[in-house]
Amino acid sequence: MAETPDSATETADSSSPGHDCLCPLGGVMDLLSRRYAMQLVCVVDAIGPARYGDIEATFEEVSSSTLSTRLEELVDAGILSREQYDEIPPRVEYELTETGEELGERLEPLLRWAEEIDETELATGQSKER
Amino acid sequence: MAETPDSATETADSSSPGHDCLCPLGGVMDLLSRRYAMQLVCVVDAIGPARYGDIEATFEEVSSSTLSTRLEELVDAGILSREQYDEIPPRVEYELTETGEELGERLEPLLRWAEEIDETELATGQSKER
DNA sequence: CAGAATCCATTCGGATACTG
């Protein structure tokens, strides 16, 4: 398969014993490994400038505290941008940053696939291999 | 908790039944949202038939209990296959199932990107943009 | 070697209530 060993930069990585490009353990992946994080990115991607209420409506089963925590994390990570309009009633719009869009592009195939798999598993009641 | 799209309310449903592709909330995504799950899939993808020890060595900071839990979950989900050879010393090899390979294909771009982002963020020290 | 089992600290996330 495509096992690009990266361009072996002569700047020898001090910490990594041989392997390097396999698995980012912290950083963004940790964020994305939190509940609904990936889905959240995709939702904002899908509905464009998204207001809090829109997002909340999409995830009916998610509590507001969790949702706003996740949103805040994604904003802090530079994945989402938050635009606040001081009107009455107040309006806030979340959007993907450029980074966020890059992420979204990579997330979409995954979520699409996941959805498909879930359906077939629910249909057959079992996974393919066991 | 089975998530039915709640088609009972057909009265002016804002979300058309056509684009249901937004966000799988349960199923595989829940699994993948657990710690190291995605990285695990990619590692097995990368090193092919992977023995437990190899995997463990790749994630130096992950405890064996967590690792084996995650492995079991992925096997149960039909993403990894587990081949056990009754030798002495015992040998076990994990591999991606077909489903797993499909997943891996979608995961690889994501992890690659994540790695890249992490590096630039660490380098510049910034996590916010715009 | 490849884990299973156990125990436990921490974190996470849900419910609820309240605010600018």
Add this chain to the structure above:
DNA sequence: CAGTATCCGAATGGATTCTG
């Protein structure tokens, strides 16, 4: 509308120990 604050139970994941 768009959250925040607080509380708390549940789940997660780590350390350690033990085993076929």
